[in-house]
Amino acid sequence: VFLSDRRNPDEGVIYTASEAYLIRNGDGTTLIMVDGMAQRLEMAGKRLSTAKFRDFSFDISSLVSSDKPRTQSIDAMTTAEMFAQWDQLEAITKSSAGDIAEELAQRFSSAAFCMIAAMIGYATLVLGGFSRFGVWREIVIAFGLLIALDGLRGTLVDTVRDDASRWPLLFLPSLIGAVIVIGMIWQTAHPGWTKRMGKQRGVA
Structure with a gap:
């Protein structure tokens, strides 16, 4: 599983995991990643830091939300x-x-x-x-x-x-x-x- 978070222009974060699960949390959706690594790159100093994890949760409600009207091509x-x-x-x-x-x-x-x-x-x-x-x-x-x-x-x-x-x-x-x-x-x-x-x- 590959997930890139570039919402913050000052830093970019990349998550990789061997597997992941989608879990409903009320009105939200959470992505549970298992056996992976997070790589954080600071744009100012070009400093890269990594961290391994056994499980990590990431809120992706904004990615799968259908509240906003979508424009169809x-x-x-x-x-x-x-x-x-x-x-x-x-x-x-x-x-x-x-x-x-x-x-x-x-x-x-x-x-x-x-x-x-x-x-x-x-x-x-x-x-x-x-x-x-x-x-x-x-x-x-x-x-x-x-x-x-x-x-x-x-x-x-x-x-x-x-x-x-x-x-x-x-x-x-x-x-x-x-x-x-x-x-x-x-x-x-x-x-x-x-x-x-x-x-x-x-x-x-």
């Missing part, structure tokens, strides 16, 4: 909890409605973007076809598309935080990526349509 909340009234969540988390909307929408849009990123890589490789020089060109194109879409997603975060009603914008990069993927796959399935369009324009 939106990052630690489940998605189901975030579907509650945002007015209540703002009071609990001390966050704005925009922060809550951004966090909630990101949990879904990030998952969608992961799928789109994989599909962009697949569609780019399929569209490139076989080449004796490898697929480095397709890889560069796929990386370029992903960087552009991810950059767009980053710029939309502040927009949603400023106005919670704009949360659907976070799905825009995934939507654009889906359109790109569909276009690549359609081009792969119909490789001759560009040539036919060129001939029709030449005839016209």
Whole structure:
């Protein structure tokens, strides 16, 4: 068991013990440490003193007390909890409605973007076809598309935080990526349509 007490800025105390027990003492809680050592460091003179003990009690009521209201982070909340009234969540988390909307929408849009990123890589490789020089060109194109879409997603975060009603914008990069993927796959399935369009324009 390791316990560090740094409440006093003039000295620091470290307690170590082979085992410890938590004991309820009325409304308080006491930590009983067994077979340990206390190390006290005086900051002024950098003097260290140690003392071994067979048992030692330490009042930790202030550490485990739940009387003070706690602020919960939106990052630690489940998605189901975030579907509650945002007015209540703002009071609990001390966050704005925009922060809550951004966090909630990101949990879904990030998952969608992961799928789109994989599909962009697949569609780019399929569209490139076989080449004796490898697929480095397709890889560069796929990386370029992903960087552009991810950059767009980053710029939309502040927009949603400023106005919670704009949360659907976070799905825009995934939507654009889906359109790109569909276009690549359609081009792969119909490789001759560009040539036919060129001939029709030449005839016209």
